[in-house]
Amino acid sequence: MIELRPFASHDTDWLVDRHGALYAEEEGFDETFPLLVREILGDFLAKQVPGRDQGWIAWDGETRVGSIFVVEDDAETAKLRLVLLEPGARGTGLAQRMLDTALDFARAAGYRRMRLWTHESHVAAGRLYARNHFHLVESEAKRSFGQDVVAQIWERKL
Known part of the structure; x- marks a missing residue:
């Protein structure tokens, strides 16, 4: 059973390393x-407001x-950040479970x-967000992280 635990400072290096390697x-x-x-x-560690900001691993x-x-x-607006799934965890329903946890917290x-x-x-x-009633509100071609990308902003009401 996969458990969602609150983010702690000792998770930082893993999260930075895995984002860097996977991306x-x-x-x-x-x-x-x-x-x-x-x-x-x-910024999260320095400015986290209990009850308003939360991370899960x-x-x-x-x-x-x-x-x-x-x-x-x-x-009035929560920002969803640092969504990451290891390749072996993809397609298991974990992304939906994590998103449900984040949406419930934000509400x-x-x-x-x-x-x-x-x-x-x-x-x-993008399919996950659309399935969960997020709407694409902004899209912009740009150069980021050494690549040509199309950056997107998605939003939904809670």
Whole structure:
């Protein structure tokens, strides 16, 4: 049984390393991507407001297999961040379970909507978000992390 445990500071290096490795392998992202992940986690640890911000790490026994975070974007908007699934955990329903956990938390925290940033190339994630009533509200071609990407913003009401 995969368990979702609250993110702790000792999870930081794993999360940075896995984001860096998986996105380099699957998307060709350069070394600036894990630097961004480390910055996001540093901000989270420094500014986390209990009851408003939360991160979870998915554990399969003693092995980390995923992550998902909710942080305040503004008083009414939660931002979904750092969604990651190890390849072996994909297609198991874990992504839906993690998203349900994040949505439930955001509702309980009093947020009225949720936003997220991703890339068009993350097709499976886009299907997950669309299935869960997120709508694509912005799309922009740009160069990020050493690659030409189409950045996307998705949003939904809670």
